[in-house]
Structure formats: structure tokens, C-alpha cells
Amino acid sequence: MPPENSSDESEWVETWKEHASAFDRVKSVTMTLSEPRPASWIATEAAVSPNTARNHLHRLIDLGVVTATEKDGGRHYYPDPLYTQLRDVRELLQETTKRELSEQAAGLKDDIAAWEAEYDADSPEALRERAAEVDVSAEHAHELVQAASDWELARYRLSLVRDAIENYDTWTSDPSSITV
Numbered sequence: 001m002p003p004e005n006s007s008d009e010s011e012w013v014e015t016w017k018e019h020a021s022a023f024d025r026v027k028s029v030t031m032t033l034s035e036p037r038p039a040s041w042i043a044t045e046a047a048v049s050p051n052t053a054r055n056h057l058h059r060l061i062d063l064g065v066v067t068a069t070e071k072d073g074g075r076h077y078y079p080d081p082l083y084t085q086l087r088d089v090r091e092l093l094q095e096t097t098k099r100e101l102s103e104q105a106a107g108l109k110d111d112i113a114a115w116e117a118e119y120d121a122d123s124p125e126a127l128r129e130r131a132a133e134v135d136v137s138a139e140h141a142h143e144l145v146q147a148a149s150d151w152e153l154a155r156y157r158l159s160l161v162r163d164a165i166e167n168y169d170t171w172t173s174d175p176s177s178i179t180v
Helices: 006-019 022-031 039-046 050-062 081-095 098-119 124-131 138-166 168-173
Strands: 066-071 074-079
Touching: 022 039, 022 050, 022 074, 039 050, 039 074, 050 066, 050 074, 074 081, 081 138, 081 168, 098 124, 098 138, 124 138, 138 168
Parallel strands: none
Antiparallel strands: 066 074
């Protein structure tokens, strides 16, 4: 993330532009999105023109890395969920043995069970609903929202670990069978 000072920010952007192509900057910005954004917003963040951003975003869509949706009367872009999931599974397979994956699965299940017990809830959504209740203090609401986010991340990680375990032998014996 660029520094707060505008001259430092300008220097940082120039360094980024010097060392990364416009395509790489657009991809980098887009792959960090947690919600769809318009090409103009991505262009500003990537220090490119809106037309350049749109051209690179269309290329990323063709590559299956980015997807788009219509929102607020315009096209918004975000990382393709399938691409992201396969990339994350590939990373797990490259860095983790089957035994370590099983241990991670057990740890994630323990975490989820702890949230279920601690908050007497069956899902992150239930925690978010509780956070919005009138009689919940702001401090407790923040705690519930954070726990819900952590719980969702654990569920996502568990789904990746399960995919990696289920396909471990196939994907580690033939790495070309999982493409991203």
C-alpha cells in the first residue's frame, strides 16, 4: 500500500510503474479486491488510464483470472472465484504433505467447533445477525463480526484443504491436471 504523504505516494507510484507493467498493476489491484469494482476505480489504483484498465481486464477475463458483473449501471470486476480457489489449492499442494493437510483440517474443525460453542451459533451468518441486534453493544458487535469473518475464512480454508486431500494423489502425481 502506498505511503500516506502525497509526495511519498507519487514517488511510490513512479517506482511501481517503473518496475511493473500496466497489465501486472491492473492484475495486482484486481486480485486484491474483496468486492467488485469498476474499471475506472481499478485504473486509478493501478496508475493506468481507464481504457488501458478495461483492455487488460478483458484479457484477464479471457484468461479466466477475473470475472465481471453488472452493478449500479456499469461493469464491475473482481477475481474469478474458481481461479482463486484452484490457485490456493495448488499452493497448498506445493507446500504441504497429505499428513499436514489432515492436521490442518483437524485444526480448522476445532476452530469452527470452538466458535459454535463459544457463541452458541451454527454459522457466521448467525453471528452477523446477532451483531445487528438492538441490544448488542458496539464493542460486542465488532467482536461478533470479527469472529464471523474468522469463521468464514476457516470454512474457506477447510474447503481448500478438503479439495487438496481428495485430489492429492492425482494432482501431485500429475501437476498439469490442476491448471491456473
